[in-house]
Amino acid sequence: MITMNNVSKHYGSFQVLTECSTQVQKGEVIVVCGPSGSGKSTLIKVVNGLEPFQSGEIIVNGLSVGDPKTNLSKLRSMVGMVFQNFELFPHMSIIDNLCIAQTKVLHRTQEVARDKGLKLLERVGLSAQAAKFPGQLSGGQQQRVAIARALAMDPICMLFDEPTSALDPEMVNEVLDVMTELAREGMTMMCVTHEMGFAKRVASRVIFMDQGRIVEDDSKEAFFANPRSERAQQFLAKILHH
Amino acid sequence: MGYNWNWGVFLQPTASGGDTYLGWMIHGFKTTIALSLSAWLIALALGAVVGVLRTVPNKVLSGIATAYVEVFRNIPLLVQLFLWYFVMPELLPEKLGSAFKQSNPFVQQFLSSMVCLALFTSARVAEQVRSGINSLPPGQKNAGLAMGFTLSQTYRHVLLPMAVRLIVPPLTSEFLNIFKNSAVCSTIGLLELAAQGRQLVDYTAQPYESFIAVTLAYLLINVVVMFGMRWLEARVRVPGYIGGK
C-alpha cells in the first residue's frame, strides 16, 4: 500500500530524513517512535506530500508522491490524516467539519455527506455534539471529531501525527480507544506516537527513528523484547520506566 | 471674547442664492459618504487579492504584491492624490487624458479621489488580510490540504473564512480611516464635508459654528460605523473560539 525507497529530505544544510525505506502492507498498523527531532513527524508528512522531499521515491496505492504529474489533492483525499493539534476548522460546526471535504472534494451531495458524518460521529460517541463548534469541545472530543472527519473521506489508509500529545492525560485514552478499534477493523495506519501501550496492543510493526534515519523496523514483539540498537534501548528504558 | 454666536446661520440662504448653508453641509456630507463607500468597496476587493497573494508560495506573485503594498504605504496620501489628479491625466494616452480633462470638474475630482483613496486603503487592507492569514495556526493549511483540498480550496474554505473574522476589528479602524482620509480630497477642490466647512467660514464669518458642525458630522460617521462594525463582529463570532470573543 505504501512503499518508501531511500527517501531523503533536507532544509538547507540540515538533513531531516536520510535514505528512509520501508513498506506498509494493507491492514498493517505501523507505530513510528523516536526522540523529538528524529524526523518521525516528517516521515509521515512526506507520505501524503505535505512535506516535499528531495530524493528517493514514495508510492501510495500505485501513485508516486514525488512525481509532479501526480494529482496530490486526489491522493491526499484518499489518505486520512490526524494532527497533533486537531486542526478542526474553528468557524464551522462539528457536522460541517465532517461534510466540507466530502462535498467539495468528493462531490457528494449534502444529504449523503451529512448521513455519513452523523454515522461517524455516532461511532466516535459524539452524536450529541454535531451542532456545536470545535471551540466548545474538550481536546479529547476534538481529536475524536478529527478522526471521524478523516474517516468520512473513506480513506485507504490513515496517518496519525502524535494524536495524543497535545491532550490532557485524562483524555488520552478516549482517543486511543477509537484508534484501537479502527486498527482492529483492519484499517491501514501509520501512527507517530509515544504511547507504547497502544503500540504493544495493536501495532504490527514498530519503526524507531533517530537523527533522520530509520534505525529499527521490526515486529512489535522483536522491538519490545530485544531492540537491536543502543539508541532504541535507551529510548525504551526512558519511556517505559515512568 | 466678543464673538457673536449665531447658529441660525445654517438656515440662511447662501450668498450665491438658491440653497441654505445647511444645504451645502448636507451636500458635502453626501459627497464624503459616497466617496468613502465607493473607495472602500474597491479597497476591500483589491486588498483581499493582494493580501492573499502576499501569502502564496509563488515568489513572483508574492513579490509583486509586496511591492504594491510598499509603494502605497510609503508615499503620503496627499502626494498620491496630487499624482492621480495632476500627473496621471498627463501620462495617460492622449485621447483618454484629454477626455478626462474635458469632463465635468466634479467628475475629475471625484474619480481621482476615489482611485487614490481606494488604492491607498487597499494596501492597508492587504496588510491586515496577510497578517490575519499568517496568524492562523500553520496546521490549518496542512489540514485542508491533507483532506484533498487544492491550495485555492484551502484558502476559500479554511483560511479565508477564519482570517476574515480575525480582521474585522482592525478593518473597522481602516474603514473609519477612509472617511477621515477623504477630507484630504478637499485639497484638490472636491466639495466634501471638510471643504464645505471651510467654504462656510469664508462666506459666513462664523468659523466656530461651521467647524463645530463639521466636526460633529465626522463624529456621527464614527459612531455609526463603530456600531455597525460591532454588530458585524457579533454576527460572525465563532462560538468557543478565543479570537472570536
Next chain:
Amino acid sequence: MYEFDWSSIPNALPFLWDGMMISLQITATAVIIGIVWGTLLALMRLSPIKPLSWFAAGYVNLFRAVPLVMVLLWFFLIVPHLLESLFGFPRGSDMRLGSAMAGFALFEAAYYSEIMRAGIQSVPKGQMSAASALGMTYAQGMRLVVLPQAFRNMVPLLLTQGIILFQDTSLVYVSALADFFGAAYKVGDRDGRLVELLLFAGAVYFVICFTASRIVRHYQQKLKTA
C-alpha cells in the same frame, strides 16, 4: 505623449531642502511632545481616578474621530483668532509653523496614547505586584518597572507611527506653509512643471519612508529574537 523636463529641479534643491527641514522639524516636535503627552494620557486613562480617565478617553476618542485636515484647519484658522482675542497677539502675525507643530503634537498624542496604553497593558500584572512587594509606590512601580518595559515593547510601533506622522506633515499644505511637499508644489506650479515636481516629491518620500520602515522592521526582528 508627455515630454518630461526635469531641469527645474536642480536649481530648486536649496528651496526644497529648506522645506524638508520644516517637515522634519514638525515631525520631531510632534513625535517628542506627542509621546510625552500621549504617555501621560495613557496613564490617566488607566488610572483609577475616574475624572482623569474620562478626560483622557474623551480626548483620545475626539482626536481619533476627526480628520487630521480638520484639526489642522482648526489650528490654522481658529486658534490664532483665539490667541489674538484672548492674549492680544498682534493681528496677522505668522503663527503657521507654531500652529502646525501644536496641531500635530496634540493630534498625534491621541494615537501615541493608544500605543502606550497597549504597551503598559502588555507588561504582565505580576510586575506591578512585584514592585509593590518591594515597597515601591504606584508611581515608582510605573516609572521604574512598567513604563521602561512598555516603551521597549512599543518602540517599533512608536517609530512606525513616526513614519506615518512624517508622511502626514505634507498636509500642512492646507496652510500654504512651505514644507517639503509645499515647496515642491510651489516650484512645480511656478515653472509649469508640476508633473515632474510631484513625481520627484513622491520618489523622495518613498525612499525616506521605505528605508526608515526597513530599519524599524530590522530592529523589530532583533527585538523578537533577543
